[in-house]
Every structure is written in C-alpha cells, then in structure tokens.
Amino acid sequence: MEEHLSINLDKIIHQKARLGIMSILVVRKEAEFNHLKKRLNLSDGNLSTHLSHLEKAKYIQIKKTFVKKKPKTICRVTEKGKKAFSEYVGNLEKIIADIP
C-alpha cells in the first residue's frame, strides 16, 4: 500500500520548495525570480536548482530578459505543469481519503 501511494505522487513536485513554486505559478501563471525568492524565502542558488528541476520536467518555462539593463527572469507554468500539479493534488486527496 505504501509503495502504491508513493508511486502515485510526482517526485518532481513532491518537495516543499517545488510544491510552493508550482502553487504560486498555477495561480499567477507567471512570476519573477525575485518574487518567488521572497515568497518562498529561498536563496538564489537554492531557487535556481529547484527551477531547473521543474524546467527539465517541462513543468515551467524560464525566460531571461533585460529591463532597464537589469536582468529579469520570468518563470511561467506550462500546460504539462498545470496537469501534473492537478494530478498531484488529486493524489494527495486520494491518500487522505484512503487511509482511515
């Protein structure tokens, strides 16, 4: 049973920081790197690592631009990311309902 439940949970999202990132992006559709950093209280390096994991899985897209000569990184959730997130939430609900 335990093994079955773990298989159902998406390992990419099943991590506190990445779950936080996805929860924000699913609502906002997009967010700046600094916004996520502030909201989740993460360091630059830590956030970059988590974003790369999500980008590799094609759950988010990262776009780097320059605004007034300052670098700006915008993260946007993809359709695949939205679907994965909603499946993840569904699976969490199943776990809560299945275990008495």
Next chain:
Amino acid sequence: MENERQEALENIELIKDMVLQTKKQMSLSGAGWIAIIWGIYCWIGIAGSWMFIPQGIFEGVWWTGLGFIGLLATFLVVKYKIKPQPERSKTKYMRWFFLFWIPLLILAYTLALLCVFLPGLSHQYITIFILLVVSTGYMMIGFMMFKEMLFMGILGMAATILTAFFFLEYNGIILSVLFGVGLIITGIVINHKWRE
C-alpha cells in the same frame, strides 16, 4: 502509512496557504482606490473653492496643491498595488486606464484652452462637455465590461442634460460633486469586480 497521510495533509495545507496568499496578492481590487482618491479630490476641491477659497490665483493654487496630494496618493497605490502584479493583470488595468482617462484628460485640457482662447465659447460649458463625454465613455465600458458602469453612464448623461437645462448657473458645483460621486462609485465597482 500514518506518516504518509500526515505528509499529504501538510502538503495540502501548504498548497492552500500558497494559493490563498497568491490570490490575495494578485487581486487588483485595490486599484479602484485611484478612482476613489480622485473622487475625493473633486469633492474637497469644489467644497474648498466654493466655501473658503477666493477666486483667481488662490483657487489655482488650491486645486494644484490638492492635485499634488492626489498624485502622491495615486503613486502609492501604483507602487504597492499595481506594480507587484503579474504582467497580464497589470496590462489589463493600464490599458483600461490609458484608453479611458488619458483621452479624457486631453479633452478636458483642450476644452479649457479653447474656452480661454476662443471668445465665442463660454467657460460655463466646459464641465458639461466633459461630463457628457465621460458619461458616454461609461456607457461604452458598461456595454463591454460591467453593467454598473452602463447605469452610471445613463444617470450621468441624464443629470448633465438636466443641469444644463435647469441649473446652468450652478453647473460647476453640481457636476463636480456628481463627477466625484461617479469616481468613488467607479472605484468601489472596480475593487469589487476585479477581485480575482
């Protein structure tokens, strides 16, 4: 198994928390404060110039001084409420603002200038012209977006025409108060409707 359930509960809680906080931050509802600020500006401005401020240079100083306070308050709303929004929401608000208020301000200043330079035009009609245009704008927005604005447009148009026919002498004060009320209601409607 109990651990797994506990973890699932914690994660659901975290998601709920994040989603709620994000929705709260994303709400453009505070953007309506800009309209409310300028509605209050109209009221205080007209009350001051009607009751205490003598006409002429002092009246100009009074309105300009108040205008600076209004601009400062607008700047604070933009800084804390509109600037942190995602691009899409910000664009939606700024488009509305520029398409409606900027042409209106240009029209108001053009009318004022025409009245100053063309001897055939009376100052009395400036407010009436502006209010007719604003009411038409509200009706157009009302058809496209919020029905509350359509009603406000119809009421504004009717009140302006009635004032022009029966209270032309007092049109400045009547229509400024009306404009102020309209702006405050607009702000309340925006705050209410743009809660995402």
